[in-house]
Amino acid sequence: VHVSEMSWTKKNVHPGKIVSTSQEVEVMVLEIDQAKRRVSLGLKQTMRNPWEVFAETHPPGTEVEGEVKNITEFGLFVGLPGDIDGMVHLSDLSWDQRGEEAIQEYRKGDVVQAVVQEVDTEKERISLSIKAVGGDKFTEAVGGVKRGSVITVVVTAIEDGGIEVEYEGMKSFIRRSDLSRDRSEQRPDRFSVGDKVDVRVTNVDPKTRRLGLSIKAREIAEEKEAVEQYGSSDSGASLGDILGAALKGDD
Structure with missing residues (x-):
């Protein structure tokens, strides 16, 4: 029995x-x-492949608990049932931190919770995700938000280049040029921390976990809607007449 055929998990060890x-x-x-008068035997073949067993009992999405066995530049290796390891890649450690920062918080022997992402029985590889435990906060927060939606955000910081805002716990930044369609109103200092502002969603990016937001786009969309509802550009009505009619309609 060659040493390579003795155990599924103990590689390169003394028999x-x-x-x-x-x-x-x-x-x-x-x-x-028969020519060499040799019989090759296998010991591990009398036991089931532990990766196949794990794949059957832990389909993708299953939550597991394990001890951190090793820490490398690529991520963490976590001990799993069946004396096998799963790997948490740097990109699967945290939603909010870069992988290189997040991995600093872990030590050998730490017990962690993770979600099974993929099991490759042929390559004997298990991919895990720590950040997936408890679901994706970004997806939960912006589940009903689409490009073109108007949402209410809270101002959390005022900067020279624009304002930082928050929606359902998610931070976004509105650039100075998107603060108003009127150039004279594109001043961050006209806002205060705690202000509630209606903004139009210009982009939803799950990869960067950011919402593109614009007050300017909301104002332009509202003006276009008012023109369509109360007059057209060739009807002879001025924008002032149209907006005046819109305001009276609101009253």
Whole structure:
């Protein structure tokens, strides 16, 4: 029995760490070479492939608990049932931090919760995600928000280049040029922390976990809607007449 056929999980170890002298073992005949008068046997073949067992009992989306066995520049290796390891890549450690920062918080021996992403039985590889535990906050927060939606945000910071706002716990930044369709009103200092502002969603990016927001786009859309509802550009009505009619309609 060649050492490579002794264990699914213990690679490159001395046979004495797997079996002992005089121990009776059950083996499988792998090959009979009559010319060399040699019989090749396998010990691990009498047991099920632990990656196949894990794949059956832990389909993608299953939450698991394990101990951090090793930490590398690529991520964490976590011990799993069946004496096998799963890997959490740097990109799957945190929604909010860069992987290189997030991995600093872990130590060997830490017990972590993770979600099974993929099990490759042929390559004997299991992909895990720590950030997926508890679901994706971004998706939950912006589930009903689409490009073109108008939402209400709260101003959290005033900067020279624009304002930082928050929606359902998610931070976004509105650039100075998007603060108003009127150039004279594109001043961050006209806002205060805590102000509630209606904005139009210009982009939803799940990868960067950012919402593109614009007050200017909301104002332009509202003006276009008013023109369509109360007059047209060739009807002779001025924008002032149209908006005046819109305001009276609101009253």
